[in-house]
Amino acid sequence: MLKKIKIGIAGYGNLARGAESAIAQQKDMVLTSVFTRRDPDSIRTGTEGVTVLTMDALTKEKQMLDVLLLCGGSAFDLPEQTPLYAAHYNVVDSFDTHARIPEHFQTVDTAAKSAGKCALISCGWDPGLFSLNRLYASSILPDGADYTFWGKGVSQGHSDAIRRIRGVKDARQYTVPQERALDLARSGAEPMLTTREKHVRECFVVVTKESDTAEEKQRIEQEIKTMPNYFAEYDTTVTFITQEEMDRDHAGMPHGGSVIRTGATGRDRAHRHVIEYSLKLDSNPEFTGSVLVAYARAIARLNEEGKSGAMTVFDIAPAYLSPLSPEEMRAHLL
């Protein structure tokens, strides 16, 4: 009988639940335990037979896990959690604060190496699958230009920023790529595209009863559109809706995007090529969870081979992600 890969999940938010449902789809894996900062009795997992423990249990005693998926946030959780738990377990995180990746890699690498464990950081789709495509495409077409577009999708950070405005009861922000910019990127003309040209931001806002006046709405719209770093640099639309409309039409967490590289080859750059990788996702957390889970398989195998230390998706040969044997892959996927 197949020895299943034992997975633990730290945190139990949207991403964790996405990973949980992804594990259920993989025949060679089993979710054994969930670790939470909340009262374990308050958590009802979607999978039968899963133990729910406090986060402390991870360091107090040795849990029987092949890989621990760290499903916390990049701002506060992962900078502490990943090095801490990499000193005990093989781990996978989705750390996505681009500017701090080099520093995060170093602290995690030190912890994982001294424990003989493998730690994959910054997994998911961006960073993650999009990064892979930037790497492959720029290695193959060194003379060219890269474009990354996000959306149409919900930005949690931007939605939160709107919710902090006085008079806002609920908000949802969609990042939407500009069709014209996508076409220009794909043209191979290697255009310089500004932030404003690449994406628009669509905001759907529910106001409190007290702010349900034309004047108040005008103020809120103005505050959104002029918010530096979040909206001021973009063409932003604000649409006021009711809570019922919000719940009915904006409950999902879709996302996606495209990585495009265009490049030229041959004499006088005579020939143009376009490589495009795109995602259209109904559920961002379920898809991201699915990526983490496929890479958990890779991490379990790499550690079994004796590898240790911090890694990124760049360091992992694709074959490690698949449940198929090398012979099956060559016969059916190559």
Added chain:
Amino acid sequence: MLKKIKIGIAGYGNLARGAESAIAQQKDMVLTSVFTRRDPDSIRTGTEGVTVLTMDALTKEKQMLDVLLLCGGSAFDLPEQTPLYAAHYNVVDSFDTHARIPEHFQTVDTAAKSAGKCALISCGWDPGLFSLNRLYASSILPDGADYTFWGKGVSQGHSDAIRRIRGVKDARQYTVPQERALDLARSGAEPMLTTREKHVRECFVVVTKESDTAEEKQRIEQEIKTMPNYFAEYDTTVTFITQEEMDRDHAGMPHGGSVIRTGATGRDRAHRHVIEYSLKLDSNPEFTGSVLVAYARAIARLNEEGKSGAMTVFDIAPAYLSPLSPEEMRAHLL
């Protein structure tokens, strides 16, 4: 100073010239020699300072090469050449006879292992980049369906098949994906698509003077459309043109295509996801050559690390393809 990777090319057809122009774009590589079955004096390379030698020179004396790119055909050249030269050099080939890949892998693996060399087989875009995307996508979304579409692009094999018909002077065949099938594949409905539904075949034909009659053209069109394995299973169009039109409008070698995987996640498969990888190539041989060259970098590095044996793109971590350092990759591409 950077020690450049020394590349040799065996064969000097379209793919070889594509690889030659790709090497010129890579700062860490140099093309040192071309090996040919023709008279070396008859070859004029596009790069200065390249030695042209007969194929025999590869086995008669040890050539100073880090990697040899095998640019022959899959039908007759590579089944012999790859195992032969893998016993002396690190090699990369573009073997694309899918049914014979397992057998080819074995013979090449034996030769390369005993010589302590690395041999990458079936590199290019399909097999190659498309295979990678089939592997990544099916590992991440195990519950789903795969679709590969080719074109719009020139099929050399199909063009040749038309040229063998009596009365045909020249021919060019384009494989064109059906828009309707592409849309269905992308819909996430996981349709079963027949060969006829997925692609059409557009043929442009120049007839000889003797066959330039309505009757003869009707016979040729009929012979094309009923040719088993090549055209009978497809909706095929035949357009008769003049040699001038052929030379003016059909001299390029464009190609491309899409690998699409759709899959479902979550409770009751509630959420659908679409992963699409697509290529639009002005020059098939120049792009394929560019892929071979990026992988030549990987093969040189892997052999330097002590690896040997046959490999496919599945076995190679993406980082090996890039000229950037791990730190640069994490800072700029992740």
